[in-house]
Amino acid sequence: MTEPRLTVEDAFAPPGEPWRPVSARLATARRLTMLLVLVPLVAVITVVLVLGGADPLLVALPLVVGLVSGSWLWWLIGRRVRSFGYAERDDDLLVTSGIMFRRLVVVPYGRMQLVDITAGPIDRSLGLATVQLHTAAASTNATIPGLPPEEASGLRDRLAARGEQRSAGL
Secondary structure (H helix, E strand, O other): OOOOOOOHHHHOOOOOOOOEEOOOHHHHHHHHHHHHHHHHHHHHHHHHHHHOOOOHHHHHHHHHHHHHHHHHHHHHHHHHHHHOEEEEOOOEEEEEEOOOOOEEEEEEHHHEEEEEEEOOHHHHHOOOEEEEEEEOOHHHOEEEEEEOHHHHHHHHHHHHHHHHHHHHOO
């Protein structure tokens, strides 16, 4: 009898734990940020072309490019937000993200040095926060964006307590 063949997706599955997703409001925050950059950029380019006396067809080009790229980014942001997840286990925290380039970070509680909560103005207005874990090795830092404040502060407190317990045993 042969063993079942594992897939690449199996490597990203948390053993025995379901992924906890981030809030869907993160997509709204990221889309607002995208619009705050894209709309003024397209507007400035269009105004410069109009004032420079460019051909009307050339003036329409930034509008079309802005609309197409904005639509694609809108869709991509939604997929990217759905790729974020985390799972708390007994000895470590798992954080996954990515669509094309998947990433799984495993942070042992005993290695955590600092747990941060941050929120920019758009995140705060939508009731979101980001939890960031810092370890001695920069490559194992993990970020969980798009959490409601209650969930973020609860996660921060649980991680800090588990980190303190694990590091006290060293």
